[in-house]
Structures are given as C-alpha cells and as structure tokens.
Amino acid sequence: MRIHFLMEEIFHLLKLIDVFDKLYRHFGEQFWWPASSPFEVIVGAVLTQNTAWTNVEKAITNLKRRDLLHPEKISRLPLKELEKLVHSSGFYRQKAKRLKSVSQYLEKSCRGDWDRFFSFPSSHLRPELLEINGLGPETVDSILLYAGRKPVFVIDAYTKRLSERLGISQESDYEALRSFFENNLPRDERLFNEFHALIVALAKNYCRTKPACRGCPLKKNCRFAP
Numbered sequence: 315m316r317i318h319f320l321m322e323e324i325f326h327l328l329k330l331i332d333v334f335d336k337l338y339r340h341f342g343e344q345f346w347w348p349a350s351s352p353f354e355v356i357v358g359a360v361l362t363q364n365t366a367w368t369n370v371e372k373a374i375t376n377l378k379r380r381d382l383l384h385p386e387k388i389s390r391l392p393l394k395e396l397e398k399l400v401h402s403s404g405f406y407r408q409k410a411k412r413l414k415s416v417s418q419y420l421e422k423s424c425r426g427d428w429d430r431f432f433s434f435p436s437s438h439l440r441p442e443l444l445e446i447n448g449l450g451p452e453t454v455d456s457i458l459l460y461a462g463r464k465p466v467f468v469i470d471a472y473t474k475r476l477s478e479r480l481g482i483s484q485e486s487d488y489e490a491l492r493s494f495f496e497n498n499l500p501r502d503e504r505l506f507n508e509f510h511a512l513i514v515a516l517a518k519n520y521c522r523t524k525p526a527c528r529g530c531p532l533k534k535n536c537r538f539a540p
Contacts, residue, residue: 329482330499333532337512340531344511347460352428353420354383355461359453360412361403372402384426385417412448419446432462440466451488459510465503467495468510472517479521479538 349355354374361370376399377383382391396410403409419442424431432439436458443454451469458464469492477483477491485491499505520530525538533539 330495333476333480333482333535334505334509334512336531336535337516338508341512341515344508344515346507346511346514347456349460351383352432352461353385353426356416356420356457357383357413359456359460360416360449361400361409362456363405363409363453365404369402369404373400376400376402385420386426388413388417389421408448412446415446415448419443428461432464436462436464436466439464451492455492459503459506463503463507465496465501465506467492467499467506469495470510470514472513472521473510475517475521476513479525480532480535481537 347355347358349358357374357377358370361373374383377388380399382388382399388396391414393410393414396413397406400406400409400413420426420431439458439462440454443449443457444451455466455468458466459468469488473495474486474491477485477494483491483494485494495506495509499509516530516532520526521532527533527536527539530536530539
C-alpha cells in the first residue's frame with residue numbers, strides 16, 4: 315500500500331513538472347506579480363477580481379498619482395473618493411469597501427512593516443485574511459504567494475480549467491485542488507509563483523473557454539485538443 319502511494323505521488327510530480335517545463339520553454343519567465351511594493355500587490359489582488367488586469371492597472375495608476383499606496387492613507391480616504399479612483403476595475407463600490415477593510419486590518423496589524431507582517435506563517439495569516447469581508451481564498455492566496463512569498467498555490471478558474479482538460483486532477487473543490495498542487499510539487503514559493511503565472515499565460519493565449527489549440531505547448535497532453 316505504501317509503495318502504491320509513493321508511486322502515485324511520483325506520477326503526479328512528474329506530470330506536473332512536465333507541464334511546467336513545457337509552459338516555461340514556450341512562454342519564458344513571467345516576472346509576476348508586477349508591483350513596486352507588497353501593498354501594491356495586495357491592492358492588485360483585491361481589484362483584479364472579475365476584471366481584466368488592464369483595468370486594474372488604471373486604478374493603481376490613479377492611486378499612485380495621489381501617493382495613496384499605503385494602508386494608512388487608504389484607511390483615512392473617504393469611501394466615495396476611493397470609489398472614483400478604482401472605478402475602472404469594475405464593481406468599484408464593493409472593491410473600494412474591501413480595500414478599506416484590508417487597509418484598516420493591515421494598518422492595525424503592522425503599520426506597513428511588511429517583514430514583520432509576513433514573518434508569521436501562512437497557517438496564522440490565511441485564516442485572519444479570510445475573515446476580512448469580501449476576501450475569498452483565491453485573493454488571500456494571491457496575497458500570501460505574491461506579496462508574502464509564501465509557498466501557497468493559487469487556484470483560479472484558469473488552474474481548474476487546466477486540471478480538467480489535462481486530466482491532472484479530478485478535484486474541483488478549491489481547498490482540495492490547492493492541496494493537490496502543494497502536496498505533489500516541491501514546496502517552493504518561486505516554483506508556485508512561476509507555475510501559476512504560466513498557467514495564466516496559457517489560459518489567455520490558448521486554453522480559453524473556447525480553446526485555441528493551434529500552437530498550444532500542451533496540445534499533446536490535452537484530452538480536449540482536436
């Protein structure tokens with residue numbers, strides 16, 4: 315039984331590494347997440363829900379022009395003013411409230427001392443961040459991985475689509491699929507970062523809702539390819 319379990323783990327590891335290698339050779343390094351500070355990553359993670367990244371960039375540019383990319387400043391900013399600044403990201407009223415809530419939590423917790431804040435383990439930070447109104451697992455894990463450099467694998471719609479089409483895992487539940495990736499790959503933040511960014515690149519260029527399989531680096535792996 316133990317040997318069977320180990321063989322299964324090795325099989326999953328080799329399959330995942332094969333996918334990673336093919337994506338990396340095709341797309342190259344992604345240098346993700348593009349940001350100048352951990353808080354900018356956090357803001358981006360909140361704003362990118364249900365919108366294109368180009369819309370998020372416009373909102374972040376508005377905040378930068380006003381020198382507002384700090385939790386203390388957003389905490390004090392009137393909500394209506396914040397709504398106008400993040401309007402381009404869509405669902406701006408909800409997102410402005412979430413940004414205020416996250417900023418107030420961070421200001422109370424660390425006052426911009428990111429080394430101190432992220433010195434706590436994911437097992438401590440994740441439940442606390444999930445308690446903030448409007449923050450779901452995907453947003454929280456993006457914060458932990460990209461801002462905190464924690465070895466947490468982000469599961470989004472792209473990752474679920476890839477897993478289903480390649481037959482990588484039958485899991486559809488967020489936590490189960492996250493555990494699958496984390497348990498079957500070396501627990502390395504840099505690997506998780508690059509792998510997830512490459513999955514996003516694949517989904518945007520080839521593995522769309524309606525697949526564009528021609529030229530896809532994973533065509534031979536995919537059960538959906540013609």
